[in-house]
Amino acid sequence: MEYNYKYLSPQGGVSLNVDPYSEHERSTEKSGSQNSEKQGIAIPGFAEITINADSTEAEADLFNPEDNAGLYYVTFELRLFDESENAYETLYTSGLVEPGRHIYSIELSRPLEKGVYSAVIHVQPYYINDKRPTNNADIKIKLIAE
Amino acid sequence: MKKILAALTAAAALLTAPFLTTSAEETIDQDSPDKSGQMNISYNSGISYIMTIPASVTFTDSEKSAERGIQVDNVFLSEGTKLKISLSSLNNFRMVNGSGYIDYNIFVNKSPLSGAAPQDILIVGAGEPSGWATLDFTTQLDKTNAQYAGIYADTLTFTVSVEPV
Known part of the structure; x- marks a missing residue:
């Protein structure tokens, strides 16, 4: 959500004729972004990811749906929930992913012991034309290390 | 023979x-x-869905309200589970610029969202292929607490989880 608050200083010397150059208020949106603002962002859904225990190399299918073509990049961040700290630890962060592209192999920041973990895939989209961030999504998943 | x-x-x-x-x-x-x-x-069909969220909303002096949609499609869940989507605001439904802010509201089915904790906005049960909800954004553009010019902004996070019914 945005609001551009403009402060205008007062001016002297008022003409009584209609200024021929006056026009209706222009939109403050950048070209192309107004339509994309109304165009929703497709976010892929996951419920669980299975990885190899005791290894930093993992396979997954993180993808930017083709529905976002011409509109949005996305990035993915895999966050592990630490119950003792009541906080998240980031295990993996991707770069910008173009629409229609997949990431099948990821490198974790550290290996995990065998077990089932609560995790979140944080999906952050960006406008393709200027890389401004948009609203985002947190996908709660089970991270299974076996 | x-x-x-x-x-x-x-x-x-x-x-x-x-x-x-x-x-x-x-x-x-x-x-x-x-x-x-x-x-x-055999064929192992994993849980899958595609969620479509609104990118952003820009208010202007002449446009103080907007309608956006939240939608899930191609929903494929295990029996006895549901897909739950909740919404939270980074700044508790305030567009912020430094120490200044401008309040705004989001209504889901005419009920306002409030507070810092994520609030449920859409639930889709197993067997339902899709679901949607309408989000109504409004603001009075009350600038009592907005002393300086600039862009006032907030970020929404849509949280999705698959849970037992």
Whole structure:
């Protein structure tokens, strides 16, 4: 959500004729972004990811749906929930992913012991034309290390 | 003659007997006591869905309200589960610029969202292929607490989880 608050200083010397150059208020949106603002962002859904225990190399299918073509990049961040700290630890962060592209192999920041973990895939989209961030999504998943 | 016929019959049986391999460990031929086998055919369909969220909303002096949608499609869940989407605001439904802010509201089914904790906005049960909800954004553009010019902004996070019913 945005609001551009403009402060205008007062001016002297008022003409009584209609200024021929006056026009209706222009939109403050950048070209192309107004339509994309109304165009929703497709976010892929996951419920669980299975990885190899005791290894930093993992396979997954993180993808930017083709529905976002011409509109949005996305990035993915895999966050592990630490119950003792009541906080998240980031295990993996991707770069910008173009629409229609997949990431099948990821490198974790550290290996995990065998077990089932609560995790979140944080999906952050960006406008393709200027890389401004948009609203985002947190996908709660089970991270299974076996 | 009878011996020749017997030999020809055995040869014919050998040529026509089907070889069925049901797996790498089992072969059925004319000498197998049981001429039938079994094989497993399976397909593991994982949980999947596509969620479509609104990118952003820009208010102006002439546009103080907007309608956006939240939608899930191609929903494929395990029996006895549901897909739940909740919404939270980074700045507790305030557009912020430094220490200044401008309040705004989001209504879901005419009920306002409030507070810092994520609030449920859409639930889709297993067996339902899709679901949607309408989000109504409004603001009075009350600038009491907005002393300086600039862009006032907030970020929404849509949290999705698959849970037991």
